[in-house]
Amino acid sequence: MSQDHHGARRVGQVKEVTSLSNPIVKDIKALANKKDRDETKSFMAEGLKLVIDALELGFEIKTLVYAKNVKDKPQVVQAATKTVARGGLVLEVSEKVLSSITRRDNPQMVVGIFTQRWTSLRDIRPKAGETYVALDRVRDPGNLGTIIRTADAAGASGVILIGETTDPYSMETVRATMGSVFALPLVKASPADFLAWKKGAGVSVVATHLAGAVDYRTIDYRKKPVVLLMGNEQQGLPDELAREADALARIPQAGLADSLNLAIATGIMLFEARRHLLTLEERE
Ligand code: SAM
Known part of the structure; x- marks a missing residue:
């Protein structure tokens, strides 16, 4: 020795x-x-x-x-x-x-x-049946980890981090992903890059907003690949992103709570957007 x-x-x-x-x-x-x-x-x-x-x-x-x-x-x-x-x-x-x-x-x-593995936004070319999650300035490491895990479980194809966000590779986030950090492409983009990409990507951007006029259950998620755009925990989505969306969706709520937790709202959207694609049949 x-x-x-x-x-x-x-x-x-x-x-x-x-x-x-x-x-x-x-x-x-x-x-x-x-x-x-x-x-x-x-x-x-x-x-x-x-x-x-x-x-x-x-x-x-x-x-x-x-x-x-x-x-x-x-x-x-x-x-x-x-x-x-x-x-x-x-x-x-x-x-x-x-x-x-x-x-x-x-x-x-x-x-x-x-x-670390990062995918460039220009390498994301959404295909039919694909769903992406785009997160505006996500702050909380636990939320981000839970979202990556949930996106993986729902069969999403990637997570796009817009603006200044918490680091998906922090110990806390990696822990919360329970391994899904390895399963999904992660992308970083500025709001401007995201909006420019959106123009040519052939996607339908469904933004979630507390003032959204559309019930999230009435949207057709089959027409095009879908990008679910979620707002920051404190501030929600800024206008510059919200106004470019193809739909502003809202999850109806009851009770006292003003809003849902970001990770929960993302989970609800993901499983609705992919409802027609998910079955209980054996996974490969
Ligand atoms: N104070 C923030 C606001 O005014 O938007 C609350 C943000 S909420 C905690 C974080 C994000 O979760 C929102 O930007 C939205 O993307 C999503 N969200 C939460 N509850 C929602 C609901 N009922 N309908 C649609 N989106 C919701």
């Missing part, structure tokens, strides 16, 4: 790390900051299932981290082999190190550091 320049012991192609002050551990911990995620274009996903899904979907893995006590689990061994084969680093660590990396008392035993 040799000592490398980071002070970690090498076991074959696996590095064993127990010190919280190890520089690799520090770099991983820094991914809690958006600045560090942006600079390194990476993010952390927690849990063996997520890591396996991401590897299967061809996400580039930079580092695989696992607790020593799960090192002999066949799926962990497989994930480690794949990581090494793809040029990634494998770290075998103590639970203390995993707790510190994930900032949790009961951490997941496996964590992967992956390269």
Whole structure:
């Protein structure tokens, strides 16, 4: 066993790390900051299932981290082999190190550091039967994660983030997606780029608005590919986006609440827009 320049012991192609002050551990911990995620274009996903899904979907893995006590689990061994084969680093660590990396008392035993994947708006060419979600300045990481998960579950084809939004690759959002962050193309766009794209994309933009005149259940979602445009949690949709929509839809409400939570409203819209496409038949 040799000592490398980071002070970690090498076991074959696996590095064993127990010190919280190890520089690799520090770099991983820094991914809690958006600045560090942006600079390194990476993010952390927690849990063996997520890591396996991401590897299967061809996400580039930079580092695989696992607790020593799960090192002999066949799926962990497989994930480690794949990581090494793809040029990634494998770290075998103590639970203390995993707790510190994930900032949790009961951490997941496996964590992967992956390269972020962004799709460009011009590569989004909606086809018949497709549904996209476009979110105006979404602020809340939990909302965004829940929306990505729900969009995946409803069979949507992508999520477009308009303007300044919370980061889909933050730890909190990735957690809330429960793995769906790997399943859907994510796109960033300015309002102007979105509106320019809309002109040539052959889509029907259904915007949701508390002042919408159209009951969301009366809209024909089959005519064209649909983009469901959702407003910011505090301010709702700005006029510049609302006036360009093909329909301004409202979900009728009862009770005292002024509005629905953004993620809930998105879920309701998604399952209505895709109602004719979803069945209980076996998934592939
Ligand atoms: N104060 C904000 C406003 O005046 O629009 C409330 C925004 S609401 C919390 C966030 C987003 O969820 C809205 O912009 C809209 O896209 C959607 N939404 C929530 N309730 C809705 C409803 N009843 N009908 C249509 N959209 C709704």
